[in-house]
Each structure stands twice: as C-alpha cells, then as structure tokens.
Amino acid sequence: MAAVATRLRPPLLGLIALAVIVATAPSRASAQLSVSFYANTCPSVFDTVRAGVSSAVTRESRMGASLLRLFFHDCFVNGCDGSVLLEDTGSFVGERTARGNQNSLRASMFSVVDGIKAQVDRACGASVVSCADILAIAARDSVVELGGPSYSVPVGRRDARTASLDAANNDLPSPFEDLDILIRKFRNKGFTPRELVALSGSHTVGFAQCRAFRTRIYTPGADLDPSFAAARQANCPATVGQGDGNLAPMDPQSPNRFGNNYFQALINRRGLLRSDQALFNGTSTDDIVREYSNDAGAFSRDFANAMVKMGNLMPPSNSQGEIRLDCKRVN
Template identity: 50%
Template sequence: MTKVLVFLLFILMNTMLICNSQLSPSYYDDTCPNVLSTIRTSIRQAVSRERRMAASIIRLHFHDCFVQGCDASILLSEEAVPDSERTALQNNNSARGFEVIDDAKVEVEKVCPGVVSCADILAVAARDASVAVGGPSWTIKLGRRDSTTSSRSEAEDNLPRFTNSLQELIDNFDEKNLNVRDLVALSGAHTIGQAQCVTYRGRIYDNTSDIDAGFASTRQRGCPNTVGDGDKNLAPLDLVTPNSFDNNYFKNLVQKKGLIASDQILFSGQETDSIVNEYSNDPAIFKADFANAMVKMGDISPRTGDNGIIRRVCSILA
C-alpha cells in the first residue's frame, strides 16, 4: 500500500510540474505578439474611467484562482452555466469588472482571434490594474486554458469570508499552497477599493471591538445599524488613500482602523502582527511580496493543453 501511495504521489507531482512548465511569459510571442500591449491599453482605459475598477479586477482574478484554479470560470454568466460562480455568496452583487474583461477580450480577438484565453487575459489585467494605480508589476506566465464549467458550491466553500477567523484564513490559503506571508501580502490589495456596509456593520457597531472609536463613528454615518438598511452603501477600505496602491492599509490596521473584521484580524496580537508591522514600515517590501504572491496565486491549478478551451467570449461557452 505504501508503494502505491508513493507512486501516486510521484505521478501527481509530475503532472503538476508538467502543467506549470507549459506556462511561459513568452507563450504568445509568436502567435499573438501584441497581446500584452492590447490588454494594457484596454485596462488603462477602464481604470482611467473609474479608479475603483483596479481593485475590482484584482479581486476578480483572486476569486477566479481560488475556485477550480485560474481558469476564467468566474467569468461564465448565469445564462452560460446554471451553476455560475457569480451567484456565490462571496460574489453575488459584489464581484464586478466582468464587462472590462469582456471588452479586453474583444480587442484581443481583433488582433489574434481564437488564440488567447480569458484566463490569461484576466491574469494580465490584474497586473495591469495594479500598475495603473501605482502598484507593483510582475512577470506573468501564460498559456492557461479556459474552463467549460463553473461551481457556485465550490466558490462558497473556497472563497474567504469577511467573518473568517485568522486560523480559517490561514487554512484557506494553505489549501492553495499559499503561506501566511502570502495571505497578509494579498490582503494588502484592500489598500484600494470599497466595501459594502453589510460586510463591516458588525465591526463598527461592536462595543467589544478594539476598533478606533473615531474611525467607527465616521463609518457609522454611512452604515445604519439596521439589517437591510443601507446594506449596499460603500466605504473605502483605506480611508486615507483609497485610489492609490500603497501601504496605508497596514498602517490602518496598526491604528485599529481596519474596516472589515477579517482585515483587522491580521493585526490582533497573533502570528501575523510582525508581517503587518513590517509592511506598514516598508512599502517596498510589501509591494515586492505582493507581486511574488500574485505570481504564486496565478499558478494555482492552471488548465493547459487539451484540459480546457479558448473561449471567444469570456462570459459564455463560445
């Protein structure tokens, strides 16, 4: 039995190595040499129209990779598949930017039809969105294929929730081969973007919370303490520089001004405190770690070769 298990583990590891080895930064050099510049232009235009979109695109990539791997399954609409990830609790009425990826795909199809996957476009778009708001850049390995399926239940099981404890978050990331440092670095994406009242109401009205009193009072003005009243009202995750990718998110956590409980839990007298302190004091280290973590995240279970398709339209199976 032991020999069988060892053999199966050997096969699994080799399969993973083969899949990852098929991804390469130069994958489209011959088949679609202008793909990166085409995506970059499209994403820059989208972020120029709405700065918040940068956060939405990065989040979309994150939510894609944590479910079935980085396979563009989150982009499939309800009309395309009955089990769309878009309707999962963590995505419904909050995941956004689908039309931006669709638009980027249209532009890519003009220069090289049927060549570039939606999964690769989303991965590149996340990098370009980061750069557009002052965040880091990173080299993206390409060659992913698109999924033909989506899974609402898997999304609800795998995506983090704003009510998670630190250990639940650590375990969640560990299942994707992302370590504690990756968890803290990727959480730093919340230095841009906004959150709905329903996700932070419990924290700002919790009398037992260690939240900064002035910060809580400010946030309460736009988030009534009544379920259903103002649930979708938005507040910036970083009140100081909400549209710039910097390390203020971590400075906020140190000052007990984290908007969402699952953010503040990263600085609550536990093992992640030292990383938060490091990032709050050194933005260069944070940006470098964020870039490295995004590369690791982009390697989660990629579909390659015959294990996927190239969708001509990202939201449907075509």
C-alpha cells in the same frame, strides 16, 4: 470617500523583475505557462490588455481594484481558469452567485473584461488568447495603474468549460472570518501566512459594502478605533436592509492608490473588515503587518511574488479547457 493622505509617499514601484518560476501549489504544475506563450500568435496581447485596463481605470478609478478582485476570485476556486466569468444559463449554474461573489463582483467589471477580450481578438486577428490569461494580465496592469509593483505574467492558460458554485462558496475567504480560518483557506491553496498578509494588502485599494462591515462597526470591540467606527456609521445605517450597498474605502487614506497605508490602518485599529483586522490583533501575523507598515518595498516585493504564485494555481490536469470566443459562455 476618504481624503488622500497629505504626506506624499515616493512610488513603491519601479519594475520588480521576477523570474518566471513555477510556484508550488496543491494542483498540477503549470510548466506550460510562459511569458512568451503568445509571441508568435499574438505578440501585441500585453500592450492591448494594458491599453484596455488604462482606459477602464481612467473612466472609473474603482475598476482597477475590481479587476484585481475578480482575478483573485477566479484563481481561488479551482485555479485560474476563467470560470468566474461564466454566466448562469437555464442549464448551467456558475460561480457569480456564490456568497463571496454575489455582493462583491460588479457587472461593470465583467463588461470591461468582455471589452478587452474583443480588443485582443481584433489585434490578434483570431480568438487565440484565453479569457483566463486576459484576466491575469489585467490584474497586473490594474495594480500598476494604481501605483503598485509590476511583475511578469506567465500565460498559456485554458478557459474552463464548467464552474463550481459549491467550491466558490467553500473556498473564497469571507470578510467575517478570523485568522485561523483565513490561514487554513490560504494554506489549502499553497500559501503561507506571510503570503496571506501580502495578498490581503490588495485591500489598500477598493471599497467594501456596508453589509460587509455593519456588524463590526455597531458591535465594536477592543480591536476597533471608536472614532473610526463612528465615521463609518455615518454612511452605514444600523438597520439591515438600509444602505446595504453603501461604500466605504478599505484603506481610509488612499483607496485608489496602491501602497502600504492599509497596514498602518490595521496597527491603528482601523481595519474595515473583521478579516482585515484579524491580521493584527495580538496574533501570529502581527509582526508581518508591522514590517509591511514600515517597509513599503518589502510589501511590494512580497505582493508581486504572491501574485505570480497565485497565477500559477491551475485546474486538475484532466481539465484541458478551451479558448472561449465569449468570456461569458463556453463555446
């Protein structure tokens, strides 16, 4: 694990007040979402989820980044509907085995969501809160636990009764993709290039497996610092199949603390994934990376707004959904 940066930064945070404004997205408007949706049926839902996330991150510091990633992988496939949480059965194939999920989403993160769901149901006295909402709240609370910005989380989502492996394979960004593909995939979800860069800043926390960056560090180009490549090679053998799951921090300075170090790493040609460095490689997003590297507040504000917008990605209007009793399976 990379050493924590010796120069301490002031907290990026403080509560960022955001009006609950429905973002424009290529799917139906989410006018039914509201921060007060559970005010009568489960007023303690936010406190309960926050306590569950805090406990999970205390047990394992990686869990905050994992829950944030899980939310992204849910919303990017047919909206924020909890479909990524569904397990495969003999008659059902979900999204967990998609290319973008199989070596990225860990069993432990699903267990944490299941545990929080059980705590919420006990606090509410009934199963009235959707798994999709729990995941959205948990993602925000994970960001806060790691030192990132707080923001309002509108709730009232329904859980999907189905999932789409094909959509997951096609829609989820890959660590091997170049900027034009990333821009297209994010634009298809209603995001601008600036929002793409802001959301990519979530890689300021968390780790990636050797299999995701091996090609980059063993066939380095002009966009990769040689000393950084050599350091990563120490824990990532060149031979495919050896050490595939070995981990490296996506932010080499502070992988368990939310901040703007990630963008500074890109400027120094130390982006771990090809898709990271693609944001700063003589391309159209270079100036945004420079801005965020110099202005942590601007990054925090844009990240928080983009997270609210992502949370408003909803399934088609004819998908009414349900409130799952068990996040892993339909009722």
